[in-house]
Amino acid sequence: MRSLLAIQDAIRLKPTRVLEVAAGGGGLAASLTKVGCSVVVNDLLEEQITGAIKEYCTGDTIKVVGGNMFDLSPIQLCKFDLVIACEVIEHVAHPEDLLNHLKKFLKPEGRILLTTPNGAHFRNNLPTYSEISDFDELESYQFKPDADGHLFLFTPQELSKLAETVGLQIEQISVWGTPMLSGHFGFRFMAGRFLTRAAYKTELLVQHMRSSKRERLCVALSAILRLP
Numbered sequence: 001m002r003s004l005l006a007i008q009d010a011i012r013l014k015p016t017r018v019l020e021v022a023a024g025g026g027g028l029a030a031s032l033t034k035v036g037c038s039v040v041v042n043d044l045l046e047e048q049i050t051g052a053i054k055e056y057c058t059g060d061t062i063k064v065v066g067g068n069m070f071d072l073s074p075i076q077l078c079k080f081d082l083v084i085a086c087e088v089i090e091h092v093a094h095p096e097d098l099l100n101h102l103k104k105f106l107k108p109e110g111r112i113l114l115t116t117p118n119g120a121h122f123r124n125n126l127p128t129y130s131e132i133s134d135f136d137e138l139e140s141y142q143f144k145p146d147a148d149g150h151l152f153l154f155t156p157q158e159l160s161k162l163a164e165t166v167g168l169q170i171e172q173i174s175v176w177g178t179p180m181l182s183g184h185f186g187f188r189f190m191a192g193r194f195l196t197r198a199a200y201k202t203e204l205l206v207q208h209m210r211s212s213k214r215e216r217l218c219v220a221l222s223a224i225l226r227l228p
Contacts, residue, residue, distance in 0.1 A: 011031075016038060018040070020086075021072075026049060086115045090152065126150055126152055167228070
């Protein structure tokens with residue numbers, strides 16, 4: 001679900017050149033290439049992302065640059081209309097440094113598309129960004145994959161404030177994904193047409209709630225940030 005919404009948001013922005021960091025399986029990049037975007041992907045596991053990209057019919061047109069995303073340079077890759085970082089920021093010890101680094105790759109009025117778990121969700125057991133007192137202590141744990149590598153989570157307010165701190169404007173910030181839709185808390189084992197329909201109806205209902213309630217019920221957070 002997260003990937004589908006990220007693809008939808010990215011296509012709606014109509015970018016020409018796209019950079020995706022920590023690209024994982026490469027599905028998002030392949031989808032954007034199919035609609036005419038020029039895409040560069042980066043991942044710490046170069047061999048893995050290279051193999052994944054080759055599985056797509058548009059794979060030959062996607063440029064792969066392996067290694068740590070902080071080692072990338074706009075001198076090397078030039079500038080982009082859109083930089084995508086899905087499920088990345090919660091794995092990085094210094095998120096402010098990450099946003100400042102990604103900013104370097106943006107063309108004028110370029111955008112950053114982020115997705116991350118929603119720290120305001122009522123079942124979140126991790127500290128949120130504002131509750132961390134020493135980010136340096138997290139450096140030895142950063143860049144680990146999957147949920148085990150989550151250092152902290154962001155609430156919508158924390159992410160908005162951080163973006164403003166580094167000089168980015170908030171174009172869109174939203175929470176989505178009730179447990180029924182996202183499959184959290186055992187719902188992924190409950191299948192069937194009726195439950196699928198109920199999950200989507202529940203999601204629509206929650207999206208019409210006040211933001212304070214919606215933030216407590218939804219597990220995912222996405223944001224589109226742009227240069228002024």
